[in-house]
Amino acid sequence: MWGRVLLRFAAVYVAAAAVWVAFAGFARNEQLLNVACDPTRELWRDVNAAFADYYERQHGVRPFVRQSHGGSGSQARSVIDGLPADVISLALWTDTDAVRKSGLLDAGWETRYPNRSLPYTSTIVFVVRKGNPKGVRDWADLARPDVEVITPSPKTSGNGKWSFLAMWGSVVWRGGTDAEARAFVTAAYRRVPVLDAAARGATMTFAQKNIGDVHLTWENEAHLEVKESGGALEIVYPPVSVLAEPHVAVVDANVRRKNTAAVADAYVEFLYTKEAQELIARHYHRPTDPAVFARHRGLFPELRLERATTLVRSGTWDDVQKTFFAEGAIFDQIQAAGR
Amino acid sequence: MAAEPETTPLNRRRGADPWYVRYLLVGLTLGIVGLLVLVPLVNVFSQALANGVGAYVRNLFADPDTRHAVFLTLMVAPVAVALNVVFGVAAAWAIARFRFPGRAVLVTLIDLPFSVSPVVAGLLFVLLFGGQTAVGAWLRDHGYQVIFAPPALVLATAFVTFPFVARELIPVLEAVGPEEELAARSLGASGWQLFWKITVPNIKWGLLYGVILCNARAMGEFGAVYVVSGRIEGQTDTMPLRVQKLWEGSDNPAAFALASVLTLLALVTLVLKVLIEPKVRADKEPAAKAG
Known part of the structure; x- marks a missing residue:
């Protein structure tokens, strides 16, 4: 009888699947896991492949590198909750340090690798409609009443945080006071018609739904967005912007448990080699190796880049977070005033 | 005999309502269904086939991460359903056959996954098995990752889809009643025989339904799975997560x-559902079956 055969088949299939699931729970210590933020997916895919070749040439074994992507803050949360990351490459210092605070990273992670553990930097630039019809050239243009600004919320998005800091800094770094910065940023956020929760949502709003005149985004994302638009969009570099610093760190507690310390270390060291720096430049991230950066000068127009920590008196990221983004801090006050 | 009282009021209504009310209601319904269901449905297929059938097949099978997502869904969903x-048969049996203190609470609890947001459901498991908890730390130290x-x-997935089987079986079991089981028991059937020979044949259509x-809900589940997956490409991405990731990657x-x-x-599910529905309804109306 067909029913009986079908039932037997289903039972065997389910039993096999159950066994597979149960075994899939055993820790996968043989592979590296890089837990990263969203805008670096294509970069890490290429870097991981290059690293596998590089490591195989040196040690004769091919390492296996997996990657996980999500919002910077939620990725940090997942690592704290037990995602077995060997390496984290998050958008913000505060997210990386949150993992240290949970005890998974050793103190002093920031000084362990060259350039304060920064294989590359980036910045926030403008994407505008073709021909720049609204003539957006500098930050001050964002507060003009005829300009609509697209940027994700700094409460939930790394991109949004860097954009906020760039706006604030554009006033302060050119000699303005905090009060002037606040007035400008308040005016600019009034020009935001939709405050998306995540970077990708903001990109959709701007590029696909055609809302807004200028989109604030990572330099590398801006290049992707412009390429995809097929000529409908273009990039504008403001004269000054924030130096975005996505740190890369080894998760010490995890690599000790998984016995992957040596491979993880080789992986992060690899990021500073000429080969990886070239890949980084080709994905429109600014390599920190001066020679490689000089060779790709043409990809990265010159603009004044400033560190976000100069915006608070103590010069620490904890203070940046507390001053601008904490509950009831400046961004919340600006939002409340805008309503 | 049941047909007459049903059709008469319907006929009367048909004459009573003015034509524009009828047309307005029918038009509104068709419009809403078209806009909310039909247009997105057609859109999914037209977008998928935008670059031709060859590209469609390549999109599905060329990428190892996508292949793994399909495989993972085909592993995870059946185990959750099983x-x-x-649990569903046990719970429905207990609720339909016995009166015990806390029965009302149990009935309510079965529906809990319907009212809890899937994201919260996922977080419950993170809070239970996460690295910050004693259980999670113990498992991690023994080399097992939940x-x-x-x-x-x-x-x-099992948490979110829990109510489907139990909800479906309780009314069937209640309609069938315990008489046949009691008769079997009095004739000396063992508990096991009773279950396989009497209960299962009685509830099989409801169970299948x-x-x-x-299964449909299990394969499509996103929120709870997103929270507990860690989003590792080619390892913990199920089909819905992979769809989102591909879309985010433009x-x-x-x-x-x-x-x-x-x-x-979903469409196959719908067809199966329509095919099975009459049999389930017959099971729920033992009087009609007897007559």
Whole structure:
């Protein structure tokens, strides 16, 4: 009888699947896991492949590198909750340090690798409609009443945080006071018609739904967005912007448990080699190796880049977070005033 | 005999309502269904096939991460459904056959996954098995990963789809009544014989119906699975997660190709549901069956 055969088949299939699931729970210590933020997916895919070749040439074994992507803050949360990351490459210092605070990273992670553990930097630039019809050239243009600004919320998005800091800094770094910065940023956020929760949502709003005149985004994302638009969009570099610093760190507690310390270390060291720096430049991230950066000068127009920590008196990221983004801090006050 | 009282009021209504009310209501319904269901449905397939059939097949099978997502869904969903069949039959049996203190609470608890947001359901498992908890730390130290690995995907999926089987079986079991089981018992049947020879044949259509609904929901589950998956490419991405990732990576044709597979699955579910529905209804109306 067909029913009986079908039932037997289903039972065997389910039993096999159950066994597979149960075994899939055993820790996968043989592979590296890089837990990263969203805008670096294509970069890490290429870097991981290059690293596998590089490591195989040196040690004769091919390492296996997996990657996980999500919002910077939620990725940090997942690592704290037990995602077995060997390496984290998050958008913000505060997210990386949150993992240290949970005890998974050793103190002093920031000084362990060259350039304060920064294989590359980036910045926030403008994407505008073709021909720049609204003539957006500098930050001050964002507060003009005829300009609509697209940027994700700094409460939930790394991109949004860097954009906020760039706006604030554009006033302060050119000699303005905090009060002037606040007035400008308040005016600019009034020009935001939709405050998306995540970077990708903001990109959709701007590029696909055609809302807004200028989109604030990572330099590398801006290049992707412009390429995809097929000529409908273009990039504008403001004269000054924030130096975005996505740190890369080894998760010490995890690599000790998984016995992957040596491979993880080789992986992060690899990021500073000429080969990886070239890949980084080709994905429109600014390599920190001066020679490689000089060779790709043409990809990265010159603009004044400033560190976000100069915006608070103590010069620490904890203070940046507390001053601008904490509950009831400046961004919340600006939002409340805008309503 | 049941047909007459049903049709008469319907006929009377047909004459009573003015024509514009009828046309307005029918038009509104068709419009809403068209706008909310038909247009997106057609859109999924047209976007998936935008670059031709060859590109469609390539999008589905060329990428190892996408292949793994399909494989993972085909592993996770059946196990979650199987768990729910066991728990669902046990719970429905207990509720339909026995009166015990806390029965009302149990009935309410079965519906809990319907009212809890899937994201919260996922977080429950993170809070239970996460690295910050004693259970999670113990498992980690013994080399077993529940959260951010397939076992958590199964748990989260099973939690979210729990009500489907139990909800479907309780009314069937109540309608069938305990008489046949009592008769079998009095003739000396063992508990096992009673279950396989009397109960299962009585509830099989209801059970199948519950399994189909449960499976459809299990394969499509996103929120709870997203939270517990850790989003590791080629390892913990199920089909819905992979669709989102492809879409976020701006690979729209590939995202829609995979989405179209999920949509096809939903359509198959719908057809099976329509086929089985009359049999379930017959099971729930023992009087009609006897007559």
